[in-house]
Amino acid sequence: MRGSKESVVIIGGGIIGLGIGWQLAKSGCEVTIYERDRAGRAASWAAAGMLAPIAEVHFEERELLELGSASLRLYPEWVRELESDTQMSVGFRQEGTLIVGVDRDDAGLLQHFFDSQRLLGLNAEWLTGAEARDIEPLLSPQITAAISCEDDHQVDNRLMVSALMTAFRIAGGTLSEGTPVSKIEVQNGKARGVRIKDRLHEADVIVLAAGCWSADIEGLPDPIAPPVRPVKGQMMALQMEAGITTQKVIRTPRAKYNTNAYLVPKANGRLIVGATSEEMGFDTRLTAGGLFELLRSAWEAVPGIYDLPVLETWAGLRPGSRDNAPILGKTSVENLIMATGHYRNGILLTPVTAREISSLILTGVSTQAIAPFPLSRFQIG
Ligand code: FAD
Ligand code: GLY
DSSP, rough: OOEEEEEEEEEOHHHHHHHHHHHHTTTOOOEEEEEETTTOHHHHHHHHOOEOOOTOOOOOOOOHHHHHHHHHHHHHHHHHHHHHHHHHOOOOOOOOOEEOOOSHHHHHHHEEEEEEEHTTOOOEEEEHHHHHHHTTTTTTTTOOOEEEEEEEEEEEHHHHHHHHHHHHHHHHHHEESSOOOOEEEETTTEEEEEEETEEEOOEEEEEEEEEEGGGBBTTGGGGGGGOOOEEEEEEEEEETTTTOOOSSSEOSSSSSSSSOHHHHHHTSSSSEEEEBBBBBBOOOOOHHHHHHHHHHHHHHHHHGGGGGGGEEEEEEEEEETSSSSSEEESSSSEEEEEEEEOOGTTTTTHHHHHHHHHHHHHOOOOOOGGGTTTTTGGGOO
């Protein structure tokens, strides 16, 4: 990690690998992304595209809140650059988010959450049910209270993945799909390259960005395998129709069912309804119960969805670390960089990850922004 003409191999062509690859290729590095399947079709395709550092904040996760807020601040410029490089839209919308309470339990939870947001100095506004319905008329008459998070936005993650693939290639990067990396070659404490079938691809820097599969690649000494696990999320898309449309992202808290539902309207008329959160290993089967819980929670908030056609159902795997925060930066294996474990916020965290990891590779210096997120925080002794 010395100069601007490094050769870099990125393992994983999700939104994180593509974002880093794009920035590095633009800076003159020789970058190859190896993707074992189709690029961008794993968690990055499954996501809802919410950019919600405030609506998803947990009081004890202040460093993650700062990282998410920093990434959200980068979004307008990131989108401008990406859309200008590719002439492709990524569906960035800045209409804000409403968290709505459908009963007294929810309202209690909302109040508690709102108090935390205020203590953290976040931009959140308390609304009555009537005020919330003035903003989103399709909200249920049952809704008694809501929090408006004006600064939490959304992007169309599928469009962003497609734009990043194009932008990466335009910048001179090589995207090799259908090409699994079987091993990271480490010699004398240094990463030398990656093994693709019988071939060794040597590179100055290896970036591990394989999402929830990041711990499964051979070659890493035990303490270096990142503690990342899959957390399943079931989702569906409905087709909005005339008179049954929403503008803002609408979320419900987790009071009654073990599902904190959200409804995310896209410019193409799709209404994304998500998501379960299940510890089921690598199982991506859809279940009747999972979809039922989602629909029930979403329908309680916006009853009008009852009549909408179902366009698609799917499940994806969030790459969750032990503390829900990403693993970013250098490791004790020289020339091996981690960019994984983005859990529920990988779409939000793409610009800051891409900027900070590419800067680390180009300059050799780690910035303050990613300092709280090294792999070493999980290593004992
Ligand atoms: P992935 O997109 O999973 O990409 C990893 C890639 O690595 C895959 O394509 C995989 O095939 C490849 N790979 C694995 N092993 C190898 C190997 N050996 N060789 C080569 N390639 C390999 N985040 C938000 O910010 N907002 C949201 O609204 C949101 N909603 C979500 C909803 C759901 C249901 C889910 C599942 C996630 C959601 N997320 C959201 C989280 C976000 O999707 C993830 O954090 C993000 O996509 C992670 O990106 P990634 O590139 O690390 O992983
Ligand atoms: N951030 C939304 C989810 O992970 O479901």
